[in-house]
Amino acid sequence: MRRRPFRQFDxxxxxxxxxxxxxxxxxxxxxxxxxxxxxxxxDEFVVVVDLPGFDSSDIDLRVTDRTVHISAExxxxxxxxxxxxxLRERAYRSVSRSIQLPGDVDTDEVSAAYEDGVLxxxxxxxxxxxxxxxxxxxx
Numbered sequence: 377m378r379r380r381p382f383r384q385f386d387x388x389x390x391x392x393x394x395x396x397x398x399x400x401x402x403x404x405x406x407x408x409x410x411x412x413x414x415x416x417x418x419d420e421f422v423v424v425v426d427l428p429g430f431d432s433s434d435i436d437l438r439v440t441d442r443t444v445h446i447s448a449e450x451x452x453x454x455x456x457x458x459x460x461x462x463l464r465e466r467a468y469r470s471v472s473r474s475i476q477l478p479g480d481v482d483t484d485e486v487s488a489a490y491e492d493g494v495l496x497x498x499x500x501x502x503x504x505x506x507x508x509x510x511x512x513x514x515x
Contacts, residue, residue: 410471421477421499428493429469435495437512439483444497447472488514
């Protein structure tokens with residue numbers, strides 16, 4: 377019986393190569409996740425979401441009852457100026473999160489700001505009878 381001394385090493389390399397095939401590392405089509413923090417004070421909830429690489433116009437923010445819905449889509453194209461190009465790259469990224477809040481919010485008073493890739497949503501707490509759905513403009 378002949379032993380291959382690197383059989384286990386070869387198997388590990390094959391497994392690693394399979395992982396590279398599963399996940400895009402080239403900036404191609406991919407859905408990303410967004411890190412979320414939710415804090416509560418006596419009179420409001422504050423939701424902070426990391427959305428690096430997006431513009432505020434790429435983000436759709438909606439608040440309904442006790443839920444904050446955030447989605448963002450971004451398409452980027454890089455092209456050389458020449459008529460005949462040798463390289464052309466496109467990237468598409470999307471994020472979609474729904475965050476359940478522990479209490480009702482006053483949707484008319486919700487505010488949001490986006491700076492340096494971080495979305496901060498401030499949601500004043502409300503009595504349950506005041507809860508309604510509302511689309512929020514991001515500043």
